[in-house]
C-alpha cells in the first residue's frame with residue numbers, strides 16, 4: 001500500500017492511501033487486460049439543461065477564454081459508401097444535396113465569426129473530417145476553406161488538413177483545396193490489399209491507391225499522410241508487412257498506424273457475432289503494432305505520437321497532437337464535436353435538425369456539457385501521447401509511485417526506473433492505458 005500526498009502546480013491535494021498494485025502489469029501483449037479506447041476519460045461530462053444552452057453559448061461568445069492553443073474542426077457528414085468497420089457513417093452522398101449543406105455550413109461559419117470568442121485567439125490548425133470532406137465539389141471545398149482564410153484569425157503557419165478518400169478525389173478538387181490554402185491531405189487507405197479493401201467497402205484497388213498517393217504528392221505543395229489499419233479480417237502478418245513496405249516506397253510525409261476498433265452496429269461487428277469472420281486476438285493486434293513500429297523506426301521515420309509517424313519536416317500532425325494536449329477547438333457542421341474552456345459540445349447529427357436550427361439563427365447544438373477534465377489531466381494525456389511522462393511535473397513526491405514505476409519497468413513498458421517515464425515500443429502500444437492509470441491515481445489525490 002502506498003500513500004500519495006502532494007501534487008505540483010498549485011493544485012490542492014489530500015493524503016490518500018490506495019493499493020498501487022491494482023495498476024501493476026505483465027509483460028507484452030497482455031500487460032493490461034484490454035486496450036483503453038481512444039476517447040475514454042476518467043472525468044465525467046455533465047450535460048447543460050436544454051433551456052440554458054443558448055445563454056451559456058452567448059456568454060462564451062462574449063469572452064476571449066484562456067489563452068490556450070485554438071483549433072477548428074469542420075465536419076462533412078457524407079460518404080460514398082458505408083465502410084464495414086465504420087461507426088461514423090451519417091448520410092449517403094448520392095441521396096443528399098451537398099450544395100444545400102455547404103450553404104448552411106457557410107451560414108454557421110458566418111454566424112458568430114465577429115465574436116470576441118472567435119477573433120481573440122489565433123487558430124493553429126483546421127481539420128476537415130467526416131464522413132468524407134472530398135464528397136463535396138471542388139467549388140464547395142474552395143468556398144469553405146477560403147472563408148476560413150479570409151475571416152478567421154489563422155496563425156501564419158496554420159495547418160489546414162483535408163481528409164479524403166481516393167474515390168471521387170480528382171485533380172480539380174486537389175487543386176481547389178491547394179489554391180484555397182489547404183496544406184495537408186490525410187488519405188484513408190487502411191490497407192493496400194485489394195481483396196481486403198473491397199471486403200471493407202473500399203473499392204479502389206491497390207494499384208489505384210498507389211497511383212493516387214503518387215499523384216497528390218506530386219504537387220509538392222502540401223503534406224500527404226495516410227492511415228493503415230491492423231487487425232482487419234483476412235489480414236496476415238505477411239500482408240501487413242507488404243503494406244508497410246508499400247508506404248516506405250511512397251512519397252508520403254506521415255502515416256498513422258492504428259488497430260481496428262470493433263464498433264457496435266457495424267457490419268464488421270455483425271459478421272463477428274454471426275461467426276462469419278473471427279475477431280483478431282489481443283496478441284495479434286499487439287504484434288502488428290510492434291512490427292509496424294519497428295519497420296518505420298528502421299527506415300528513419302520519427303514517431304510523433306503513439307499512432308503517428310513523420311518522415312519529412314513538412315509533417316507536424318499539429319491538430320491531433322494539440323487536441324490531446326487540451327487545446328480548445330471550435331466546431332462546425334452537422335455531427336461535429338468541439339471543446340471550449342470547461343465546456344464540450346456536439347452539433348445536431350440530423351441534417352433536418354441542423355438546417356432548422358440554423359434557420360432560427362442559432363448554433364445547432366445537440367448537446368452542451370460541462371467538461372470536468374482538469375488541465376493537469378490534459379497535460380498528462382499530451383505527454384503520454386508523445387511517449388514521455390515527467391512525473392515531477394505532476395507530483396512533488398514522485399517517489400511515492402516508485403513501486404508502480406518498478407513494476408512498469410519490469411513489464412518493459414518504460415525504458416528505466418526514473419521519474420521520467422520514457423515508454424518502450426510496448427509502452428507506446430499501451431500508452432492510453434498508462435495515461436488512464438496515472439489519471440486515476442492523480443484524480444484520487446486532488447481535492
Ligand code: SF4
Pocket residue numbers: 078079080081082083086087088089130131132165188
Ligand atoms: S470510414 Fe470514412 S468513408 Fe467509410 S463510412 Fe466511415 S466516415 Fe464514411
